[in-house]
Amino acid sequence: MFSATQEHFVGETFWEEDLSDLALEGLTFENCTFQSSKMDCLQAVRCQFVNCAFQFCQLDGVSFTRCAFTGCKFRECGLFGALFAQCKCMGGSFVGCNLSGLALQGGNFSYTALQGAGFRNQDLRGINFERADLRECDLQGADLRECNLTLCYLQGAKLQDCDLRGARIDGVDLRACKMKNTKLDLEQAVVIAESLGGVVR
Secondary structure, eight states: OOOTTOOEEESOEEESOBOTTOEEESOEEESOEEESOBOTTOEEESOEEESOEEESOBOTTOEEESOEEESOEEESOBOTTOEEESOEEESOEEESOBOTTOEEESSBOTTOBOTTOBOTTOBOTTOBOTTOBOTTOBOTTOBOTTOBOTTOBOTTOBOTTOBOTTOBOTTOOGGGSBOSSOBOOHHHHHHHHHHTTOOOO
């Protein structure tokens, strides 16, 4: 059972806990499982989650600020309107989750599976998506300037009207994306042309 006076949780299972509207700051959860818990509108600041599992949890409207998620798995969770602000979320996955309205503001999401998420018209500037799985994501109208998309999986992603200027696209096959009116800088245009067999002189 969750205790508001405890700061470090190791190997605990929170089964059908009601953590809605709680304000958490500076807590650490290690190898913990949140199972069928209600966490709507929870606010967490500078919390750490290490190898934690969120299964069948309701996280609508949750707000994570400057939190770290390392190797965490979200499975069949509701994350409608959830906010991850300046968070570090490396090596995680969101499988079967409702990611409608999910908002990312800065941070590191490298090696993270976000397949099918909707980021239409969002400001995603500067986020590290290196080797992230963004297949089938809706990035229409999104601002991806200065993002690190190195070796990112973007097959089937919608990039219409988005801004990629200054983003690192090394090893990314943009031919498998849906592009129209996508803003590119000269260096990126050269990379794409060369990937298609062109010679830029």
